[in-house]
Amino acid sequence: GENVEQHPSTLSVQEGDSAVIKCTYSDSASNYFPWYKQELGKRPQLIIDIRSNVGEKKDQRIAVTLNKTAKHFSLHITETQPEDSAVYFCAASRAEYGNKLVFGAGTILRVKS
Amino acid sequence: SQTIHQWPATLVQPVGSPLSLECTVEGTSNPNLYWYRQAAGRGLQLLFYSVGIGQISSEVPQNLSASRPQDRQFILSSKKLLLSDSGFYLCAWTGTGWPGANVLTFGAGSRLTVL
Numbered sequence: 001g002e003n004v005e006q007h008p009s010t011l012s013v014q015e016g017d018s019a020v021i022k023c024t025y026s027d028s029a030s031n032y033f034p035w036y037k038q039e040l041g042k043r044p045q046l047i048i049d050i051r052s053n054v055g056e057k058k059d060q061r062i063a064v065t066l067n068k069t070a071k072h073f074s075l076h077i078t079e080t081q082p083e084d085s086a087v088y089f090c091a092a093s094r095a096e097y098g099n100k101l102v103f104g105a106g107t108i109l110r111v112k113s
Numbered sequence: 114s115q116t117i118h119q120w121p122a123t124l125v126q127p128v129g130s131p132l133s134l135e136c137t138v139e140g141t142s143n144p145n146l147y148w149y150r151q152a153a154g155r156g157l158q159l160l161f162y163s164v165g166i167g168q169i170s171s172e173v174p175q176n177l178s179a180s181r182p183q184d185r186q187f188i189l190s191s192k193k194l195l196l197s198d199s200g201f202y203l204c205a206w207t208g209t210g211w212p213g214a215n216v217l218t219f220g221a222g223s224r225l226t227v228l
Contacts, residue, residue, distance in 0.1 A: 034217070043203060043219040044157065089157060091217075100147075101217055105156040 002027040004092050006104025013080050015113045023090035023104050024072040030092040033066060033073045034101070038087045047088075048075070080111045115140035119204045119220030126227050132177075132191040134223045136204030139185065144206040146187040147217070148179055151201040163187060199227045 003026040013019050025033075034049035050057045050064045050073065057064050061080075066073040073092075077084055087108050091101040119136045126132060138144050148160040159172045161179035169179050176195050180188045187204055204220040 043222050045219070046216060049216070100159065100162060102159075103157045 002102040025092040117220040134189040147205040149203040
């Protein structure tokens with residue numbers, strides 16, 4: 001089955017700096033890669049996703065890149081703000097398997113002001 | 114629009130007591146439904162998923178069970194809680210079909226403390 005590894009487990013950055021979180025996956029047939037943000041005590045919420053037919057997707061300060069050959073994808077947050085502090089999870093899945101997402105272990109991002 | 118409801122939001126239960134968490138989805142039909150557990154400071158562990166009424170797949174052997182008595186209702190149960198059952202339980206749903214079906218939306222969660 002699919003296995004998703006996520007690094008780093010914690011990341012501290014200064015406000016205004018960029019943050020990068022990386023994930024690798026094992027199943028070459030996976031074709032959907034979402035990122036979720038979870039604030040303390042809240043539910044995880046989808047912030048951006050990418051499908052295997054594109055290599056990069058941007059939404060304001062957030063971007064995700066996908067390298068299918070190397071089987072890794074990354075989340076990039078530019079001009080970080082204190083409200084970006086949260087736990088971020090990557091995930092991967094194949095559409096034909098009932099949409100079961102396999103999650104990475106999460107990255108705690110702290111943005112220091 | 115679709116919404117997902119989950120309750121209770123918090124509960125404190127003694128070891129050996131039963132458990133019932135309920136989740137319902139509105140605004141869609143035939144959703145795929147999921148139960149995840151998140152232990153303190155840990156990742157998201159898939160416990161059960163369901164693609165239809167009465168169809169339950171278990172991902173991890175454990176002290177819990179799930180049922181789907183109606184199309185948009187998903188219930189997580191236990192007959193006797195263990196200390197290790199403490200955690201944050203999240204119900205989630207996805208639609209069916211491609212594209213868009215993979216978008217997993219979580220309920221607000223139920224925080225269970227077993228004492």
